[in-house]
Amino acid sequence: MSTHLAAFLDAVAQPLRIGPVPTPSPAAGEILIQNRALAINPIDWKQQSHGVYIASYPTILGTDSAGIIAAVGSEVTRFKVGQRVIGHGITLATKNIANGAFQEYTICPEAAVAAIPDSMSFEDAVVLPLAISTAAAGLFEKKHLGLEYPDTPGDRSKKTILVWGGSSSVGSLAIQMARAAGYRVLATASERNLEFVEGLGAMGFDYQAEGVLGRILGEVGRGEFWGAYDVFAPTVFLAEPEVGKAIWQEFLPKALADGRIKPTPKADVFGTGLEAIQGAMEKHKAGVSASKIVVSL
Structure with a gap:
């Protein structure tokens, strides 16, 4: 089974750990996105600090991703491999780490994916989902x-x-x-x-x-x-x-x-790579105004 890297939260109030995770195949009605940019939301650092909406550890946080479709499951009719998209990772609802955005590949339901124009950068688009x-x-x-x-x-x-x-x-x-x-x-x-x-x-x-x-x-x-x-x-x-x-x-x-x-508010690109996510969450927790903290991959 192939693997990719993810940013794991191993316990409440612990820093993120980068490590391998099996790369899932999309089921019927699902899409696998190769992430090129991630965005930080208040719920991310609140989950890390307080353990809210977490069923078990280790887990993978994150809801906003933008990237390229790597694979599609059966019954997916609106998308094809190679398309540029944004995706809403619904891990808050499913508790499934495959739906977390803080990793190199994320599974999203087809209903939570939208194509983006070629003129729109992944970093700008990822503020949206x-x-x-x-x-x-x-x-x-x-x-x-x-x-x-x-x-x-x-x-x-x-x-x-x-x-x-x-x-x-x-x-x-x-x-x-x-x-x-x-x-x-x-x-x-x-x-x-x-x-x-x-x-x-x-x-x-x-x-x-x-x-x-x-x-x-x-x-x-x-x-x-x-x-x-x-x-x-x-x-x-x-x-x-x-x-x-x-x-x-x-x-x-x-x-x-x-x-x-x-794509609003404007993207504030904090850094590149999964290693930058922890610092990006800390920056967000300190306060933002009319901007959204983004990490490039």
Whole structure:
């Protein structure tokens, strides 16, 4: 059996260890991605520090990967070997180390994979997967906001969405997808990031400014307010797979190609190789603003 290298977490609060792991073959409906870039999310260092969402050790963390398709399982019809893609590794839901992104090869379900344009670097594209899934779950799942999908006919310009923390990874994608679906978007950010969220199509508010809540409520009152959310990203593939299909399969590839969805926030490449992941997580834990920590492979 062939092997590849992975970054293992052997116990809670321990540093990552680099070592070999068997390279799996994709099952029906699965895709094996040779990773070229990985991204860091808050859940990664929280899992390392506190052991949340971990069933057993050793484990392989990580949800965001971008790379080249190395193999496809039976029943995969939309992809072929050699394509450039992003993938959402759903290890948080499956507890299967093969679905972790912090390794040279990751298994993703076909539903959690999307092609990226040749003009988009792996480092830029890898900021997207978990944020896309999380924003999509909150915006479009019926048990959450239940918004209409992008490209669905209808005038929704007077229906207002408030994104608190619009310069974050999930926030910036929520702005873009809600705008693509035709909704009016208000978003908070620090003063230095207002231009960023406004460039994505939102009306920006400095959350630290005096009287900001009153101004936001005034804008909310001009339209029909749809609410707020807090979600678990893999539900778009498990609990409500129709949302994952609508966004990952039908909308995202077209939107990346025509520029309606941009890889945001900007990639901050920390280093190269699996050995850089530990330092990248520590940098993220120290705090980031309008950027996402990325490791090249």
